[in-house]
Amino acid sequence: MTTIRLTNTKTRKKEVFTPIDPANVRLYVCGPTVYDRAHLGNGRPVVVFDVLFRLLRQIYGADHVTYVRNFTDVDDKINAAAQARKAAGDPRPLEDLIRERTDETIGWYHADMDALGALRPTAEPRATEWIGAMIAMIEDLIAKGHAYEAAGHVLFRVRSYRDYGALSGRSVDDMIAGARVEVAPFKEDPMDFVLWKPSDADLPGWESPWGRGRPGWHIECSAMSHELLGASFDIHAGGIDLQFPHHENEIAQSRCAHPEGGFANYWMHNEMLLVDGKKMSKSLGNFFTVRDLLDQGWPGEVIRMVYLGTHYGKPMDWTEEKAEQARDTLRKWRQLTENVEAANMPDPAVVAALANDLNTHGAIGQLHRLAAAGDVAGLKASANLLGLLTDDLADWTWRPVSGGVGTHHFEAMGIAAGPATVGTSQLKVFDLEQVEQKIAQVLTARSEARAARDYQLADQYRGKLLAAGVSVKDQPGGAVWELMPDFDPAKLEAIK
RNA sequence: GGCGGGUUGGCGGAGAGGUUACGCAGCGGAUUGCAAAUCCGUGAAGACCGGUUCGAUUCCGGUACCCGCCUCCA
Numbered sequence: 346m347t348t349i350r351l352t353n354t355k356t357r358k359k360e361v362f363t364p365i366d367p368a369n370v371r372l373y374v375c376g377p378t379v380y381d382r383a384h385l386g387n388g389r390p391v392v393v394f395d396v397l398f399r400l401l402r403q404i405y406g407a408d409h410v411t412y413v414r415n416f417t418d419v420d421d422k423i424n425a426a427a428q429a430r431k432a433a434g435d436p437r438p439l440e441d442l443i444r445e446r447t448d449e450t451i452g453w454y455h456a457d458m459d460a461l462g463a464l465r466p467t468a469e470p471r472a473t474e475w476i477g478a479m480i481a482m483i484e485d486l487i488a489k490g491h492a493y494e495a496a497g498h499v500l501f502r503v504r505s506y507r508d509y510g511a512l513s514g515r516s517v518d519d520m521i522a523g524a525r526v527e528v529a530p531f532k533e534d535p536m537d538f539v540l541w542k543p544s545d546a547d548l549p550g551w552e553s554p555w556g557r558g559r560p561g562w563h564i565e566c567s568a569m570s571h572e573l574l575g576a577s578f579d580i581h582a583g584g585i586d587l588q589f590p591h592h593e594n595e596i597a598q599s600r601c602a603h604p605e606g607g608f609a610n611y612w613m614h615n616e617m618l619l620v621d622g623k624k625m626s627k628s629l630g631n632f633f634t635v636r637d638l639l640d641q642g643w644p645g646e647v648i649r650m651v652y653l654g655t656h657y658g659k660p661m662d663w664t665e666e667k668a669e670q671a672r673d674t675l676r677k678w679r680q681l682t683e684n685v686e687a688a689n690m691p692d693p694a695v696v697a698a699l700a701n702d703l704n705t706h707g708a709i710g711q712l713h714r715l716a717a718a719g720d721v722a723g724l725k726a727s728a729n730l731l732g733l734l735t736d737d738l739a740d741w742t743w744r745p746v747s748g749g750v751g752t753h754h755f756e757a758m759g760i761a762a763g764p765a766t767v768g769t770s771q772l773k774v775f776d777l778e779q780v781e782q783k784i785a786q787v788l789t790a791r792s793e794a795r796a797a798r799d800y801q802l803a804d805q806y807r808g809k810l811l812a813a814g815v816s817v818k819d820q821p822g823g824a825v826w827e828l829m830p831d832f833d834p835a836k837l838e839a840i841k
Numbered sequence: 842g843g844c845g846g847g848u849u850g851g852c853g854g855a856g857a858g859g860u861u862a863c864g865c866a867g868c869g870g871a872u873u874g875c876a877a878a879u880c881c882g883u884g885a886a887g888a889c890c891g892g893u894u895c896g897a898u899u900c901c902g903g904u905a906c907c908c909g910c911c912u913c914c915a
Contacts, residue, residue: 421913616908670852726887
């Protein structure tokens with residue numbers, strides 16, 4: 346069996362991955378807070394750990410991997426959005442407004458992550474559906490002396506957990522010295538963090554032994570991972586910015602509540618996405634969403650390929666140049682593997698690259714090797730392991746069109762054929778059949794001109810098509826056309 | 842201030858203590874009415890200073906610069 350090696354943030358070393366139970370390999374990834382569209386940075390861990398999920402399935406069997414990714418649907422930003430809507434005159438109860446907002450956001454999230462080719466996790470628990478488990482865990486922590494009630498809050502007693510800070514490599518004393526901790530008079534220690542906080546009448550809340558309130562952010566992951574994966578599981582992953590305090594606090598809660606378990610054996614953290622050298626984040630406002638890129642015409646598969654072009658442990662810039670390169674490569678590979686049956690197994694070198702701490706860039710290098718060697722079945726099977734060249738993501742390019750001159754290809758870069766089903770104004774709508782006919786007509790005229798050796802006229806036709814956004818290339822089998830992002834149906838019709 | 846990460850050829854970006862990374866772009870050639878595509882060939886690197894070593898871009902130490910976390914954040 347292939348040996349997987351992963352960089353374990355807990356030990357800061359690359360370690361051989363040994364699952365607790367090979368018949369049920371368990372992975373937990375911190376999911377989104379559902380108050381808004383996912384930005385490009387949010388998509389990175391989804392794609393990176395989707396590849397991990399696929400690799401684990403490949404090696405241990407598809408039915409032997411459990412992947413949990415949560416939805417945080419209780420959060421002050423969500424509350425604020427709902428309150429703003431209520432203030433704007435919406436008569437419905439706050440709970441309904443919140444539920445509507447989070448349902449809507451989850452729908453967006455699924456649509457956007459599906460577009461990136463990410464498989465749905467085995468389970469996607471919503472925090473609001475596990476409040477009972479959180480309350481039980483908090484009670485347990487109080488009973489064990491790791492938490493205390495104060496001023497309507499329940500706080501975790503950081504000093505009660507000896508290894509607090511081990512994951513992120515810091516000590517409680519150092520952090521207090523840094524003096525950037527929230528000072529609340531009811532805290533025993535400035536580093537203590539909230540497990541439960543009171544809700545007043547105009548905030549969502551649940552009844553609890555400490556009155557009506559809502560959970561702190563960190564407890565949900567501890568409670569849900571325990572319920573769904575147990576006190577010990579294999580891998581816990583997320584963005585590096587979650588390492589502290591979120592993951593540190595999760596460890597403290599889980600280890601203290603379930604000292605019999607080890608919580609996560611391996612911790613994996615992806616580095617950040619950068620814009621102009623700075624971390625992409627909502628607080629800085631320098632972000633764009635996955636949907637923005639999709640609407641601009643970048644296929645999800647291209648975005649996915651760009652993500653996988655950089656090792657997850659390194660910061661990554663999104664640039665149009667990278668996207669263009671990824672698009673061109675995928676286009677080539679899609680052509681090579683069109684109508685090709687994928688091999689039974691991915692190429693060993695590709696599996697080996699991924700097994701080496703998810704070296705996705707190295708794996709892509711191997712795909713280039715397979716393409717150059719003409720092993721198209723191996724290329725397809727191997728790319729599939731990376732979630733590339735899959736049928737699910739095939740929509741965007743090289744849709745074969747029958748009839749006319751030579752082989753026609755329709756490319757959907759930023760263009761919707763037929764009646765628009767995607768609700769965005771940027772997509773162009775036209776009648777594909779009519780367009781095909783017109784192009785075929787012009788190409789026929791052009792080929793007649795070429796047959797008559799009237800190259801000036803032939804080039805005029807090509808120039809006019811190009812001006813209308815139709816690129817024409819002569820290939821051995823005949824002329825091939827594709828629609829460019831600036832395709833203009835009106836200009837095409839005007840060609841004589 | 843504390844903690845962590847990074848610095849590779851024109852660009853992107855890997856592996857490996859000694860042997861061509863790879864892709865894109867460039868250059869030369871084949872092919873083509875032209876363009877595109879394709880094929881063949883090809884130049885170019887390891888922030889800086891030390892150390893270990895027969896040999897380091899790869900290991901160790903230091904310097905510089907960049908980035909992240911310490912506050913909600915993937």
